Amino acid sequence: MEENQLFPVFFKLHRLHVLVVGGGNVGLEKVNAMLQNSPEATVTVVSLSFLPELKTLAKQYANVELVEKAFSCGDLFGKDLVIAATNNKELNQSVWEKAKCSKVLINVADTPELCDFYLGSIVQKGNLKIAISTNGKSPTVAKRLKQVLQEAIPDTLDEVLNKLHLIRDKLKGDFAAKVKKLNSITDVLVDPETKEL
Ligand SMILES: C[C@@]1(CC(=O)O)C2=NC(=C\c3[nH]c(c(CCC(=O)O)c3CC(=O)O)Cc3[nH]c(c(CC(=O)O)c3CCC(=O)O)/C=C3\N/C(=C\2)[C@@H](CCC(=O)O)[C@]3(C)CC(=O)O)/[C@H]1CCC(=O)O
Numbered sequence: 001m002e003e004n005q006l007f008p009v010f011f012k013l014h015r016l017h018v019l020v021v022g023g024g025n026v027g028l029e030k031v032n033a034m035l036q037n038s039p040e041a042t043v044t045v046v047s048l049s050f051l052p053e054l055k056t057l058a059k060q061y062a063n064v065e066l067v068e069k070a071f072s073c074g075d076l077f078g079k080d081l082v083i084a085a086t087n088n089k090e091l092n093q094s095v096w097e098k099a100k101c102s103k104v105l106i107n108v109a110d111t112p113e114l115c116d117f118y119l120g121s122i123v124q125k126g127n128l129k130i131a132i133s134t135n136g137k138s139p140t141v142a143k144r145l146k147q148v149l150q151e152a153i154p155d156t157l158d159e160v161l162n163k164l165h166l167i168r169d170k171l172k173g174d175f176a177a178k179v180k181k182l183n184s185i186t187d188v189l190v191d192p193e194t195k196e197l
């Protein structure tokens with residue numbers, strides 16, 4: 001079976017500054033995805049034109065800035081991540097080249113081969129977050145799997161996380177003893193036959 005070699009990480013996006021080039025459907029989708037997860041992310045969108053939904057978002061979020069102009073190299077200055085989402089493949093390629101020169105990580109929405117990272121389909125239950133990737137094979141399947149997991153994971157899991165957090169803080173002893181105790185308490189999550197939490 002082919003392996004997915006992507007390495008998932010969870011960005012603290014509120015500490016980063018993201019540049020999105022292109023304010024059309026895909027630009028909007030990506031900005032929405034970022035804000036749903038990280039409402040305090042600083043996002044600058046550079047585009048010749050903007051969908052009305054993006055204008056509404058920029059009014060709602062002080063941290064979202066729209067700059068109406070053609071992309072230029074200087075737009076990369078001070079940015080940590082870039083998403084190139086214009087409808088012009090050559091321009092997207094040129095944004096990629098400039099991002100590479102500046103050592104800024106980039107996602108080129110119409111060219112997976114030029115992406116340093118992919119956006120995932122994201123399941124959210126309180127503190128729990130699961131990011132899904134199909135290795136770029138089928139974002140639609142990622143979206144469907146997200147819907148399945150969102151339903152299947154009980155809302156009460158967040159209570160479990162909060163309780164475990166309290167226990168984790170209270171546990172004394174060395175690291176190995178702590179891990180052993182936490183594993184024993186959470187056995188029930190993998191073996192429903194063991195006693196209830
Ligand atoms: C998960 C999600 C996250 C997000 O965007 O936030 C995401 N795409 C979503 C939806 C979606 N995207 C597309 C459709 C139409 C149906 C279809 O084509 O399947 C739908 C379905 C829909 O909208 O219903 C079209 C599409 N997508 C890419 C290309 C280019 C290409 O493949 O060449 C084209 C063709 C463009 C064209 O043909 O013109 C590329 C990528 N899309 C990825 C992520 C990355 C791989 C993730 C993975 O590893 O699975 C990757 C590689 C790069 C990236 O975008 O980061 C989000 C689900 C949101 C949710 O959870 O609800």
Ligand SMILES: NC(=O)c1ccc[n+]([C@@H]2O[C@H](COP(=O)([O-])OP(=O)(O)OC[C@H]3O[C@@H](n4cnc5c(N)ncnc54)[C@H](O)[C@@H]3O)[C@@H](O)[C@H]2O)c1
Pocket residue numbers: 021022023024025026027046047048049050051069070071085086087088091108109110139
């Ligand atoms: N990765 C994904 O999830 C995904 C999904 C669907 C489509 N796509 C691909 O993404 C690309 C964009 O699709 P779309 O539907 O958003 O297109 P769109 O036409 O809705 O938007 C393109 C935007 O790019 C802007 N633009 C064009 N030239 C520019 C320039 N020189 N400087 C700054 N902005 C410029 C336009 O003003 C417009 O706002 C397409 O190539 C499409 O195939 C990717």
